[in-house]
Amino acid sequence: MIALSLAEIASVLGGELRLHGSDTAETIVSGVVDTDSRKMVPGAVFVAKPGEVTDGHRFVGSAVASGAVLAIVEHPVDDTVSQIVVADVIEALAALAKEVVARVRAKGDLRVVGITGSNGKTTTKNFIARILQDEGETVAPINSYNNEVGAPVTMLRVTETTKYLVSEFGASGAGSIARLAGLVEPDVVVVLMVGLAHAGGFGGIEKTAQAKAELIEAARRGGTAVLNIDDPRVAAMRPLAESREMRVVGFGRTDAADLRASDVEVSATGTTCVVHAGAEALPLRMQVLGEHHVSNALAAIAAAGALGIPAATAIARLETVEIAERWRMQPMGGDRVRIINDAYNASPDAMAAALRTLAQIAAPGQRTVAVLGAMSELGEADGEEHDRIGLLAVRLNIQRIVVVGAEARRLFLAAVGEGSWDGEAVHLPDQDAAFDYLSGELRDGDLVLVKSSNSAGLRFLGDRLGESFS
Structure with a gap:
């Protein structure tokens, strides 16, 4: 996290600052922020999240023992650490993430990529992060950190020198993507597909499509929307993107795609295809198994292109990826x-x-x-x-x-x-x-x-x- 004083954090969160020991309102904090006391390191901020099974407030002591210097809590705990008492720690976590990203944007050239879809989010996130990391400091989620806790925790890893933030957005229900993506207003948004994943929680696939479209609504006006035009429900989001003055890049296997794959072949050693980008026909030889990852690769190449990275450069970097993610093919x-x-x-x-x-x-x-x-x-x-x-x-x-x-x-x-x-x-x-x-x-x-x-x-x-x- 960027350096902030305790007073600044309390002001952002609208909370009550309770100081401990030699701390003052001007004491600076710049460590990691997390809800898991096991991930605390010296200088960290512990967010005491209540849960269904246990309550994070019970672990403030162990967080402090591991180096936490500030606890964000919903009620005061023992006086071993400075605390900010808020009404809702999850809302506080989101507010802090929004403020940190806004400050970094204001001072530098941070660009934000947002990804959603019923399948392929984490693989595409990893592909995009691999392409971008050679351009500058890149922050991307660990594993599938894409919910109300994981997304803000990832955002809070941004520093003044971060060039790219890649955010993955899952949906727990209507409005959840809008809330999370609204914290960062992505410059580039990627919608991969609308499928039956979690459809039971939304009330059907059409409601799922509406939830995925929230990412476009939360994007920066005038940005870029990367859409899978092989999926009719995603392709139908084009007018929404255009209404927000966004450039639309369609990817897929059909001739109508701006970025297209042909000659797809799958073997036990990887997946190959030809990527058509404008007048170029570029071979792609991925080590990652599975024809379905061609679509994820196209999405990553398109997103990178929206950030000024040539397709040939993106492809060369994708070819170094050995696996999409642990437990994924x-x-x-x-x-x-x-x-x-x-x-x-x-x-x-x-x-x-x-x-x-x-x-x-x-x-x-x-x-x-x-x-x-x-x-x-x-x-x-x-x-x-x-x-x-x-x-x-x-x-x-x-x-x-x-x-x-x-x-x-x-x-x-x-x-x-x-x-x-x-x-x-x-x-x-x-x-x-x-x-x-x-x-x-x-x-x-x-x-x-x-x-x-x-x-x-x-x-x-x-x-x-x-x-x-x-």
């Missing part, structure tokens, strides 16, 4: 059995894309194994979408379908109903049972995909399998 295992751990998240679109990748990259005669868990937050579409994935796995001729957990049982039943009934599909109650089964079932040469929503936790099963067969 992450190759594991060894020469005997190859594991692809893609179990950080799973919407129906992402699940289908991962299964198609498994089928595409398998060598002739190589046995494919899909270890699948539940997809969460689908609302009324839950049963139908699990059915669809079960059918797809069979139709892609995945030789072994291992379904884990009671919430995914319908996927298993759909696979059996489609013809995978002679031992090709099995249903196991939990990760331990699945690990035991797979330890005996997998054989030399197998190619294994592990895929589920985060809540199903199969990423840890993927780690165990990767270590076991390394």
